[in-house]
Amino acid sequence: MRCAPATGPLRGHASWQRRRPTPCCPPSLRRKGILPMQPFATSRLTRAIRFGCLCCALASATAGAQDSSQRNATELDTITVTASKRDESIREVAGSVSAVTGQQLEDLGAQGLADYIQRTPGVVFNSYQPGVSHVVIRGIATSAGNVQGQTTTGYFLNDVPLTEPGWTIVVPDVDAFDLNRVEVLRGPQGTLFGSASMGGAVNYIANVADAGAFDAAAEATVSQTRNADVGFGAKAMVNVPVKQDLLAFRAVAQYRDDPGYIDNLGTGKDGANTTQLAGGRFSVVLTPSQDTTLTWLSLLQNTDSDDNAYQIRGLGDLQRNTAIPEFTNTKVDVHSLRLDQNLGFADFTALLAYQKKQQDWRFDYTPIRSAYNADLDLDLTNPLYIDSGGESEGRSIELRLSNPSNGRFEWLLGGMFFDTEKDLYEAIGAQGAAAAFDNSSLYGPGAGAVIAPDGQIFNAFTSRTHGSEAALFGEASVWFNPQWKLTAGGRLFRTRIRTTSVQEGFSTYPGDPIVTPSSNEESGFNPKLSLSYTPNEQVMFYALASEGFRFGTPNTAGLSAYPVPAGSRSDELVNYELGTRTSWAGGSFLLDATLFYVDWKDIQLRLQTPDFYNYASNGGKAYSRGVELSAQWRPFAGFNWTGTATWQQAKLDEDLFILYYGTAPKGSQLPGSAEWSINNTLSYQFDGNFAPTVMLSHQFLSSGISDLNSAVPGIAPNTQGNYNLFDLRYRMSFGRTDVTVFGSNLTDKRGVTRTVPETNGIGEGIVRPRTVGVTVHWRY
Structure with a gap:
């Protein structure tokens, strides 16, 4: 038989x-x-x-x-990821994928990206303002901050795209409580994940409702940061099976109050940069049959910062000086409905999502006030400010089929459509502006009511953008034998973006507002090819070639006195890598290594005029090459070591002329990157009562620059990086309750995470000063 x-x-x-x-x-x-x-x-x-x-x-x-x-009790656990849009062990992925599990996030005491993302190889986190701090992967960036167009790192929540075309309104920084894991995909992910993921992608995987059993957890943290008041955070989760194995819901609530640690001399406020985060997640899972699962997931998160978290170079420690608070407020709402259906011959997935993001911030422009007074014959005495921000709404749908992962041939086919609408604004204002224009000899009585109808805003730029991405994608793998596997994939895409800008105020008075339409449309094919060789259970080798793309960016008429180009189109980026995943000593030691080279041409650039306005353009070419290492070691039960090391050179491959500034020479470092990144985490669980556990972690990041202007000879560079950080945690378990005492940035290092020229000096974003505290975590 x-x-x-x-x-x-x-x-x-x-x-x-x-x-x-x-x-x-x-x-x-x-x-x-x-x-x-x-x-x-x-x-x-x-x-x-x-x-x-x-x-x-x-x-x-x-x-x-x-x-x-x-x-053996020393064997390390295996993590399941969805880097190929199907569940598979991370040890079997022929690509550069890292995952931070929910347990690891809890062990680290992670709150947001700053606490864990830079611990993964090839990643630099350029922290500056809450909600707009950027992840740079493999050095693929032209700025450490917001670019004028779409970012080079894609962000996703349970596969839902969160990065719209054009200027990014909010960089999602999802609170880490009750996350299942965070997957970090290095190298372009355009084939399966679409636009924006040219350098890589960050995919948050949130836990969803489980109809198997009741579950609950709660956490409270009290902390003290140097030069700040006492901070507090509270979080809770409950999972309720309404009917066993049929219907369940899960709810997560979070609140954090992070007191400010930077004193604003101009406003007289100590600890001015206080930040509050409030939000949560809600999911419902219905499983009417063994082959059908319906999942609803919602996320709401608001982050409000009273003042910016940068200090001014040249002032005292942890000090800045602005005439007004520079607040930043962001909101993110995501709602998705997912169907997973087993059809027998294949698994069908349908993912429908809606997202809404909002950002508002204020920038002190008072140092420029005298120039306006002189040029416009005004007598403004109140602080001058720029209000900026916007709102975006996005709708996406993705349909895909994949066969079971049990034959010699695996395939996945899908299609997606992502449609977004976005409104942006930027406005200059000051109290008493209308009266100042009425008293001006250049404008005269009655002008103020037209130029500044609200009494304050006297020049404004608004824009409405509609963008869409449509794509067909697929991937197929064939096993020639139990050792060799070939995978080929591609994405056929079309992007469209239309922008209408309106400029009004003193710059158009006495005429009508200036309305300027602009558009960009592109299409192409994004390929991927990989070959893996697995001679035995302990070793895998792979070779990979992949490409990435993103939306082009039309420029619109802004507030600058200097002319800017019409816009930019998508850049060209190709990634080549060789990698290996190895297991030693019976699975107690894991060592992965990747050698990569990225060729980047016709780069979309974020440039800045001398009067501090940004615009998009194409130009030049660059490369990024390096080695990424990651290791895990459990030599005996209770002891764990995790380490990563990255060496990379992300540099211009030809001279780059930057309008109004000069030429950045070939060989200049790309912004937001670092040549060296080293991370180590040691933990040991002692025997005895209460299972005491101690964890020591270390991070090192070498120096870099924050913008391309810094590469131009003769211009003072805006530098960042070149710091070491040390954290220590001690945990004891009392039944279902863990109590952890922790200290972060123990040496109180002023690590600069991003530098930006501001009107009132050089602004330096810094890592949070030394912080100590205690966390109580209870689980059902």
């Missing part, structure tokens, strides 16, 4: 769901069910199914389960 080939799908690394057992199999298999699997047995089981029969697969699985009972 001969067994038929296995047909059941492999469901991630943790379970194998059988669909059609053959008659030659034991009676216990002639029904639907779930066979538990240990993570280490994934590859062996997968190959048994792919190249053998169902009975052979069962034998392999049984052997794996037997082996697991004898597993």
Whole structure:
């Protein structure tokens, strides 16, 4: 009697769901069910199914389960990721993927991106203002901050795209509480994830409702930062199965009050940069049958900062000086509905999402007031400010089919459409502006009511943008034998963006407002090719070539007195890499290494006029090359070491002329990058009562620059980086409650995370000063 080939799908690394057992199999298999699997047995089981029969697969699985009972306590756990839009062990991904699990986030005491993202290889976090601080992957950036067009790092929440075309209104920094994991995909991800992910992508995977059992957790933190008041945070989660294995909901609530640590001499406010975060998530999961799952997920998060978190170079420690507070307020709402349907021959996924993002900030422009008074014959005495921000709404739909991961041939086909509308504004104002124009000899009585109808705003720029991305994408893999796998994929895309800008105020008086339309439309094909070789369970090698793309950016008439070009188009970026994943000492030591080279041409640039207004343009070419290393080691039970090291050179590959500034020479470092990034985390759990655990972590980031203007000879560079950070945590467990005492930035280092020329001096974003505190975490 001969067994038929296995047909059941492999469901991630943790379970194998059988669909059609053959008659030659034991009676216990002639029904639907779930066979538990240990993570280490994934590859062996997968190959048994792919190249053998169902009975052979069962034998392999049984052997794996037997082996697991004898597993060494030092064997490291396996993480499941969705980098290829299907569940698979991270150890089997032929690409540069890292994942920070929910447990790791909890162990680190992570609140947001600043606490963990830079610990992954190839990543620099350029912290500056809440809600607009950027992740740069492999040095692919032209600024450490907001670019004029779409970012080079894509952000996603459970596969929902969060990065709209054009100037980014909010960089999503999702609170880390009750996240399942955060996946960091290095290198362009345009084939499966679309625009914006030229350098890589950050995919937040939030826990959703589980109808299997009731669950709950709560957390409270009290902290003290140098030069700040006492901070507080409270978070809670509850998971309720309304009906066992059928319907459940999950709710998460979060609030953080992070007191400011920078004193504003101009406003007289100590600890001016206080930030509050409030929000939560809600999910409902309905499983009407074993083959059908409906998931609703909502996220709401508001972040309000009373004043900017940068100090002014040349003033005292932790001091800045502005005439008014420079607040930043951001809001993010995301709602998605997902259908997962097992069709037998394939799995069908439909993902429908809506998002709304909003940002408002104020910038002190008072040092420029005298120039306006002289040029316009005004007598403004109140502080001058720029209000800026906007709102975007996005709707996306993605449909895809993928066959079970159990045969020699795997495929995935999909289509998506992403439509966004965005309103931006930028306005100059001051109290008493209308009266100042009435008293001006150049304008005269009655002019103020026309130029500044609200009494304050006297020049304004607004724009409305409509953008869309449509794409067909796919990926196919073939196993030549149990060792060799070839994967090819591609994305056929079309992007459109239309912008209408309106300028009004003194710059158009006495005429009508100036209305300027602009547009950009592009299409293309984004390919990907990889080859992997897995000689045994302990080693995998792979080679990968991939491309990325993003929206072009039309410029609109702004407030600058200097002319700017019409806009930019998508750049060209190709990534090549060789990588290996290895396991040693019975799975107690994992070592991964990647060698990469990125060729970047016709770069979309964020440039700035001498009067501090930004615009988009194309020009020049650059490269990024380097080595990324990551390791995990558990030599004996209770001890863990995790380390990463990245060496990279992200540089211009030819001279780049920057209008109004000069020429940045070939070989200049790209902004937002660092040549060296090193991270280490050591933890040890002692024997005895309360399971005391101590964790020591270290970060090093070498020096860099914050903008391309800094590369021009003769211009004082805006530098960042070149700092070490040390954190220490001590945890004790009392049943279901963990109490952790922690200290962050123990040496109180003033690490500069981004430098920006401001009207009142050189602004330096810095890492949070030394902070100590205690966290109590309770779980059901």
